[in-house]
Amino acid sequence: MAGLSLELIGLQLFAGLALGSVYVLLAIGLSLIFGMLTVVNFAHGAFFMLGAYVGLWLLSIGVNFWICLVAVPLIVGGFGLAVERTLIRPLYGRGIDYPLLLTFGLSYIIVELVRIVFGKSGYPVATPDALQGAVDIGVGYFPLYRLFVMGVTALILVGLWLFLERTRYGLIIRAGARDAQIVRVLGVNISRVWLMVFGLGCGIAGLGGLLAAPLQGVIPEMGGPILAEAFVVTVVGGMGSLMGAVLAGLLVGVVVSMTSLFAPEMAKVAIFALMAVVLLIRPQGFFGRAGLMS
Amino acid sequence: MLRVEKLNAWYGASHVLQDVSLEVNRGEIVCLIGRNGAGKTTTIKSIMGLMERTSGSVTFEGHELLGRPAHERFAHGLAYVPEERRIVTGLTVRENLRLGLVSSPNRKKEAELIDRTAEIFPRLAERLDQTAITMSGGEQQMLAIARALISDPKLVMLDEPSEGIMPVLVDEMFELFQNLKAGGTTILLVEQNVELALGVADRAYVLDQGSVVHHATGAALLADAEIQERYCSV
Numbered sequence: 004m005a006g007l008s009l010e011l012i013g014l015q016l017f018a019g020l021a022l023g024s025v026y027v028l029l030a031i032g033l034s035l036i037f038g039m040l041t042v043v044n045f046a047h048g049a050f051f052m053l054g055a056y057v058g059l060w061l062l063s064i065g066v067n068f069w070i071c072l073v074a075v076p077l078i079v080g081g082f083g084l085a086v087e088r089t090l091i092r093p094l095y096g097r098g099i100d101y102p103l104l105l106t107f108g109l110s111y112i113i114v115e116l117v118r119i120v121f122g123k124s125g126y127p128v129a130t131p132d133a134l135q136g137a138v139d140i141g142v143g144y145f146p147l148y149r150l151f152v153m154g155v156t157a158l159i160l161v162g163l164w165l166f167l168e169r170t171r172y173g174l175i176i177r178a179g180a181r182d183a184q185i186v187r188v189l190g191v192n193i194s195r196v197w198l199m200v201f202g203l204g205c206g207i208a209g210l211g212g213l214l215a216a217p218l219q220g221v222i223p224e225m226g227g228p229i230l231a232e233a234f235v236v237t238v239v240g241g242m243g244s245l246m247g248a249v250l251a252g253l254l255v256g257v258v259v260s261m262t263s264l265f266a267p268e269m270a271k272v273a274i275f276a277l278m279a280v281v282l283l284i285r286p287q288g289f290f291g292r293a294g295l296m297s
Numbered sequence: 298m299l300r301v302e303k304l305n306a307w308y309g310a311s312h313v314l315q316d317v318s319l320e321v322n323r324g325e326i327v328c329l330i331g332r333n334g335a336g337k338t339t340t341i342k343s344i345m346g347l348m349e350r351t352s353g354s355v356t357f358e359g360h361e362l363l364g365r366p367a368h369e370r371f372a373h374g375l376a377y378v379p380e381e382r383r384i385v386t387g388l389t390v391r392e393n394l395r396l397g398l399v400s401s402p403n404r405k406k407e408a409e410l411i412d413r414t415a416e417i418f419p420r421l422a423e424r425l426d427q428t429a430i431t432m433s434g435g436e437q438q439m440l441a442i443a444r445a446l447i448s449d450p451k452l453v454m455l456d457e458p459s460e461g462i463m464p465v466l467v468d469e470m471f472e473l474f475q476n477l478k479a480g481g482t483t484i485l486l487v488e489q490n491v492e493l494a495l496g497v498a499d500r501a502y503v504l505d506q507g508s509v510v511h512h513a514t515g516a517a518l519l520a521d522a523e524i525q526e527r528y529c530s531v
C-alpha cells in the first residue's frame with residue numbers, strides 16, 4: 004500500500020464522480036424511458052456510441068465543440084424520436100419483452116452500420132483546447148475536462164429537475180408514469196408524451212457519448228460495457244427512479260474508481276457485487292417501487 | 298347531447314356489451330344501474346374511448362366519437378371519474394387539480410379555477426399542498442371528482458363514486474351532483490347505491506348481461522320494486 008496517500012484517494016474519488024457522471028447521463032434516460040413507457044431500452048448504449056460518433060464527425064468537419072454540445076443531443080434525440088415512432092410504438096401493449104428484443108436487435112444494427120461507415124477501429128478524440136490542463140482542487144491537480152463533465156451533468160440534472168417539477172409537461176410526465184390512463188382521460192395525447200420522453204432519454208445518452216469521447220476515445224463497441232454498467236446503476240437506484248439513478252450512478256462511479264486503485268483486477272466485478280448486495284438487502288433498489296415489474 | 302346507438306364492446310374475444318343504446322340530454326342526471334358484471338363500467342369506458350374494441354355509434358353534440366382516442370373526447374367536453382379512486386397519490390392535491398387542466402384551454406386561469414374548486418370542496422382547500430396519499434378514501438374520491446370538474450366539462454361520467462365512502466361524504470357528494478345539474482352540467486352516473494341515485498336521477502337505464510333491459514324515469518324506477526329486485530339486488 005506504499006504510495007497511497009490521502010491526496011491520491013481524494014483524486015480517485017473525484018475521478019469516480021466524473022466517471023459516475025457519465026453513468027448518470029445514461030441511467031436517467033434509461034430510467035425515464037422505463038418509468039414512463041415500461042420499455043427496457045437495450046439500444047441505449049448504441050445511442051451513447053452514436054453521440055460519440057456524431058460528435059467525432061461534426062468535429063472533423065470543423066464544427067466547434069460548444070456547438071456539438073447542443074447539436075449532438077439534438078441529432079441523437081431526433082434519431083430516437085424516429086425509432087420510437089416507427090419501431091417501438093407498434094409494440095406497446097404487448098408486454099415488456101417485445102420492445103426489449105427489438106431494441107436489443109436494433110443496437111446490433113446500429114453498431115454494424117457505424118462499423119461500415121466509420122471503420123472497425125477506434126479513433127482518439129482530442130480534449131477541446133479550452134478544457135485542457137488541470138486545476139488544483141485542494142487534494143491535488145485534477146483534469147479540467149473531467150470537472151467540466153461533472154458540471155455539464157449537474158446542469159442537465161438541474162434542468163431536468165426544473166422541467167419535471169415546474170412545468171406542465173413535467174407534471175404530465177410525473178403523473179403519466181404512474182397512471183397513463185388518467186392522463187389520457189384528462190386530455191393528454193399520451194403517445195406524444197411517450198415519443199418525447201424516448202427522444203429526450205436518447206438525446207441525453209448521446210450527450211453522454213460526446214462527453215465521454217475525449218476521455219476514452221471512440222470505437223463502435225463502446226456502448227456495450229457502459230450499457231451494462233448503466234443497467235447496474237438503474238437496478239441499484241431503483242428502476243424508474245431519477246433520484247435513484249443519480250445517486251447510484253455516482254456511487255457506482257466511485258466504486259469502480261476506488262477498486263481500480265486498490266484492486267484493479269476487481270474493478271469490473273465490483274459493481275456487479277455491489278448490485279448483488281443491494282438486491283439482496285433491498286430488491287427494489289434505493290428508490291424503486293416494489294413490484295414494479297409484476 | 299350524448300347518443301349511444303347499438304354499442305358493442307369486447308374484452309379480447311369476450312363480447313361484453315350487446316347493442317347498448319342510450320341517450321343523455323343536456324342538463325340531465327342519467328343513472329346507469331345493474332348488478333355486478335352487468336357492463337356499467339364497460340359502457341362508460343367505451344363512451345370515454347378506453348375500450349380497445351367497440352362497434353356501433355357514440356355521438357356527442359353531433360360528433361361521432363367512436364374510434365377517436367380518449368384525449369380527443371376530453372376535448373369535446375367529456376369527463377370521466379373511474380371506479381377506483383385514481384388520483385395520483387405521489388402528487389400534491391394542488392398538482393392533481395392542475396393535472397385536470399393540463400390540456401384544457403382554461404389552464405390560463407389556473408389559479409382562479411383552483412380557488413373556485415377549493416370553495417366548492419372545502420375539504421380539499423385545507424389540504425392543497427399535502428400529498429394526496431395522506432387523505433382518506435372519501436377525500437381522495439372528492440379530489441378525483443374535483444379534478445374532473447375543474448376544466449368545466451359538459452358531461453361528467455362517474456363510476457360508483459360513493460363506493461366505500463362514509464355516509465356524510467356521500468350526502469355531500471349527492472348534494473354536489475344536484476348543484477352541478479343546477480349549474481348546467483350534465484351527469485351520467487353509475488351507482489350501486491340505487492335508492493340514493495334514483496332519487497336524483499331524471500332518467501335511468503337498467504343494464505343486465507351487457508344489454509339495456511329497462512329504461513324509465515328515476516322516480517318511476519324508484520317506485521318499481523319488482524325491477525329493482527330483479528336486476529339490481531346482489
Ligand SMILES: Nc1ncnc2c1ncn2[C@@H]1O[C@H](COP(=O)(O)OP(=O)(O)OP(=O)(O)O)[C@@H](O)[C@H]1O
Nearest residue numbers: 308311313331332333334335336337338339340380
Ligand atoms: N379487463 C377485463 N377483461 C375481461 N373481462 C372483463 C374485464 N373487465 C370486465 N370484464 C367482464 O365484462 C363484464 C362487464 O364488466 P363491467 O366491469 O363493465 O361490469 P360492471 O357493471 O361495471 O360491474 P361492477 O358493478 O362489478 O363494477 C363482466 O362480465 C366482467 O367480468
Ligand SMILES: [Mg+2]
Nearest residue numbers: 337338339380
Ligand atoms: Mg363497474
